[in-house]
Amino acid sequence: MSQAVLRDEPLVEGGKTYADISNDVCRPLESFPTKIWWVAFAISLSVMTMGFSLIGYMLYQGVGMSGIRSPVSWGMMIITFVFWIGIGHAGTLISAILFLFRQKWRTAINRSAEAMTIFAVMCAGIFPLIHTGRPWYSAYWLFPYPNVMGPLWVNFRSPLLWDVFAVSTYLTISLVFWYTGLVPDLATVRDRAKNFWRKKFYTILSLGWRGSSRGWHHYEVAYWILAGLSTPLVLSVHTIVSFDFAVSIIPGWHTTIFPPYFVAGAIFSGFAMVVTLLVIAREVFGLKQYITLNHLDAMNKIILATGMMVGLAYATEFFIAWYSGVPYERFIFIQRAMGPYAWAYWTMVCCNVLSPQFFWFRACRRNIPLMFILSIFVNIGMWFERFVIVVTSLANDFLPSSWNYFQLSPWDYGVLLGSFGMFFTFFLLFCRVLPTISIAEVKAVLPAKEGEHHHG
Template identity: 65%
Template sequence: WFLPYPNERGTLWPNFRSPLLWDMFAISTYLLTSLVFWYIGLIPDFASIRDRIKESNWWQKTRKVVYKALSFGWVGSGRAWSHYESAVMILAGLSMPLVFSVHTIVSFDFATSVIPGWHTTIFPPYFVAGAVFSGFGMVLTLLIVMREVFNFKEYITVKHLENMAKVVTLTGSMVGLAYGTEFFIAWYSGSVFEGFTFLNRAFGPYWWSYWIMISCNVITPQLFWFKKIRTNPVLLWIISIFVNIGMWFERYVIVVTSLHRDYLPSSWDLYIMTPHETGILIGSFGLFFTLFLLYARFFPAVAMAEIKTIIKSPGAKGFGH
């Protein structure tokens, strides 16, 4: 966790040299910007829902009051749309560098330590590529299901899915390059500790987790080179599941295989997940999907305001704006 900041010296003397404190500032900034970006994008849709609600009973009246408050009195005037589009563009521009900075700072949690397997300068670009890779994999997993369940095929086309598959292929290849570079640097540096750590990852007690990671993150996405596969929603969804599994195992490999064999042989041990940790893992999945489904139930799953800007008006030859 990073809130409250885990500091043994109390809240009075934070250690500004600690990557955990850097995490707190980076993640808090990223979270706040993302929430504002998300909420501003919903304001026109909240107004549309507000205007369509008929106050026939107490429940509808309550919904009307809630969506009226959420829409901040949006009326859809030209001036309001101008300010809205400017705000969206500014926040989108701020979010892009934050994607790089947040995952770079998260990588410093490992890179600034002296643990073999962690102390490497490749972690910042490696973590950024991995974040985009896993993010697109998770979005594909959720998007394809939502597309089928809510019949969004007119809005989320196969072309959109194909373009996402191309990004997954690119970032998966970058992650694979990072895996290979780690082995090369461990050999080229001449450090026996680094060399042992990476050989232990591939051929030690946790070899199975390493090769699951390689298979899911590097080999499986290469199937997207075939157009028939990257344009098939079912195959896309299956491969996205493999990407999610592979990225979970990447975290497992980075943390467990580096810590279970450190500099002191007296501290060597094998890690086995306890029932409590398994319960926390399952519970995190349950919490995420509960919040996601609640959002899909009460809020628009597709931005109505954005769809209205590109739909064809009656008798028009092109698309509107």
């Protein structure tokens, strides 16, 4: 995809040596955090604390504090759950799928994208738990946990349970994949450490990695296998999330287009989040020569492509609703575009379909402020996509007497904001503690010094 651009422009700019790479990537870890970092961290941490306090109070009082009212029983919690899970998908796409396709430009961004995946899935995991209202019972509500309450098991035929398995597998495998990739770089940080405790900390984390070639061989094979496993896994996760909707018989949900539509949307929103984060990170941590304009350009192309897929899915849904001849299906789609939630629907269309169109132009794809703004638009749009899907189908159900207009409560807004606080808190900590760029992988894609054979 980015071959034409990358052939004439190097993956790493500025003629770096191996040692330069180690120095540049490790610098943010070895110096005292900057003022910007502290300010950002303080804000994120306070927002996260606020979010968790609200969650605590909400659980104490009951989930009625959220905006969920019959018939909209899947309010902000499920919307935001799907949103965060979707964000995670770009990380796995970059780390696994682009790896299998041998897209070498992924090396500079895969570490931070994978970190983003893990934090996003952690944020996502909170929401269904709060939604249950009694998360401390979730051990036997969610997992097949042998208990003494008679034979009492989860229902394996329910898409909600598939979701539990999909999301927990996804989180586990992402963590394993991420950590596997981190071990050699943690060894680099260990070998640079001067402070005793610092050395101890990274020695334990890096497991005593020594860089043996025989070890590297097994390591690379394992990395291939993990990438090969993660690729269908990431596609399965949002497929299964979409089954939560598609397996039901609610008009607007009961469609076969949902799995590919959700996966495309997930990658779309995830890449937008990667762009948001990397535009900031490369600036703050001085990594512009590693995360180059070419990388951002390539990601913006993916945003454009997946944005168009999402747009195609919106159009297809409408066509099929009309073509099916089912009056309920038609009604729901007319409601979406022209009913009480039309404002949300058109926000979604503008953000997701129209805003990425700028990326047809090379100048726009390489314009940092523009891509930053557009990436935030895409994220807003993708949150609204889930809002539209969840709310429009539920609010106007089969019985007009039970119709209701759904609104988020102030608590919903607080918890939603809190999840962003949590996401950024973790991301900022990650940038301080772990190498944000895969040192070993970037070294491996550095052009070898041709014809420079050392002789003594």
